Amino acid sequence: MHIVVCIKQVPDSSQIRVHPVTNTIMRQGVPAIVNPYDLFALEEALRLKDVYGAHVTVLCMGPPQAEAALRKAISFGADDAVLVTDRAFAGSDTLATSFALASTIAQINKNMAIDLVFCGKQTIDGDTAQVGPGIAKRLDLQLLTYVSQVETVDTERRDIIVQRRAEGGVQVLKTRLPCLITMLEGTNEMRFATQAGIFRAARHPVKIWDKTAAGIEDPAKIGLKGSPTVVSKVFAPKPKTIKAELITCESDTPKDLAVTLIAKLLTQNPNLETAIGKGAR
């Protein structure tokens, strides 16, 4: 079985700061990490490798530094890694990104036929959850989003059964291989890298492909040109002008504050009277 896992290198958003005056992003010193959602996809692929045996290729589109994310994935147990990197990709939105990744996956498929493609649920920087569905559509793969568990894969019969988180319940779905899965978060726990894995990761030759190697002939489909959406402005959320009415009373004991607050609350919002205590258990 050949599994491709798409991972993205992203800035650790918990460490991003916005310049208070200029409203610009201060990226300096913000560490780059593997998109946390993609680790659930990678772990599920490695789990399938443990059970059924598989060759796991990790794929990333990004700047040359993104190679680090791929080496990380190798240390966890991925077998092979492809980095697609080209200046021509700059400014790609999700449509252009899914085009580039789909084209690369088609190239990888030429060398070794692919059974499964995994993506994360979403990225923490783009945050769109569109790239996975986009790749599936372009490669005409069946799409299974928000998968919480892969139940069985049968490479002989060429089918797969998964559980998918739907609105209000879980769907059990069966579909044909090859297909594309976006993995739900919290569904598994990333294994630790082994000593041997870390050693292998350091030496493994990551394939570095430019747009030609990735099989992209039409430059109008990538980068800014291939992106229907543009960011027209970036701005700070407008501060609300109403400040909280601070509750005070003579004694300022918690009890008096509570009584004062409730009196004020229910006088000014009489509709709340029916809401409170309604569902009291």
Next chain:
Amino acid sequence: MSEDNAPAKRAGGRKIELDPRLAAYQGVWVFVEHERGEAHTVSWELMGEGRKLADKLGVSLSGVVMGAPGPETRQFCQEAFRYGADRCYLMEDPVLADYRNQPFTKGLTDLVNAYQPEILLLGASTLGRDLAGSVATTLQTGLTADCTELNIDPENRSLAASRPTFGGSLLCTILTLNYRPQMATVRPRVMPMAGYDASRSGPIIEHPLNLVETDIVTKVLNYIPDSRQDKPQLPFADIIVSGGRGLKTPENFQLVWDLAKVLGAEVGASRPVVQAGWVELERQVGQSGKTVRPKLYIAAGISGAVQHRVGMEGSDVIIAINNDPNAPIFDFATYGIVGNALQVLPALTEAFRQHLAVAQKAG
């Protein structure tokens, strides 16, 4: 509609010259999502938003309903009219009984190609996100996910879709240039519900899917509904009591449960509390958790960081309890108590209990 041939405008450093072929796209559509006989409320929230966009553009607003043939599916068209749609596009087919990506993508794509709306809105639910991504790729058009604000750019009549970016600290406005329709998804509870007018009605335009079950590769083997009781229902709660890191220990968090119990409220939490494992993930309020719009939101020991705020600022009334008078939460709460939550929470619980006892006697 396109008398508005404003000179090419620059946005994001690029020229906008709408292809005349694309100017033929007109009207605003809202995809009406339903499962198990119930419409998802996000559809009616979008209908309210869609109404405003359509009125600004001077075009009509339509609902799109897809499902198994029968009165149940048709009923959603009537609902759509009552929530503000002028028209409804209806696609009925047995293969649309359960949601699956392939037939829904084909159906919605066919509808768009046949009737050409300029704007298509979907809920950012698991269904909506699955469908929107596939449809946008098939149509080769732009899609902006998880918008918190939708507007019309007055200069070029295009959809200005704003969404949080960079971990929520900033918002960005995204335009779809020279591609139609302009697609956007909005998360449940971000927008208020549309008004309901039972007297409204409108025409239904039916369109066939032209697929048979054997065309469809993915099969639904089973559906296991979540049991309603054991799942927190934050997005639709009338009252929510939330606790944050200011409560210090998981034991102290019990004070939040105590107040919630007296009020008949749901319990919510900030992200650090969820990450520490004090409460389950379903209770997280905020950008990476649930968006809520209760009548009353009580935040105890929560600083009010922007990522928390975006999930709860649509609440009618917000009470904040925080011992730091400069905590950002006081900038947007309705009422504030500067004090120790560990003392104020039990006092509030007791005071509400007494109030309810008195009210009960009186009633």
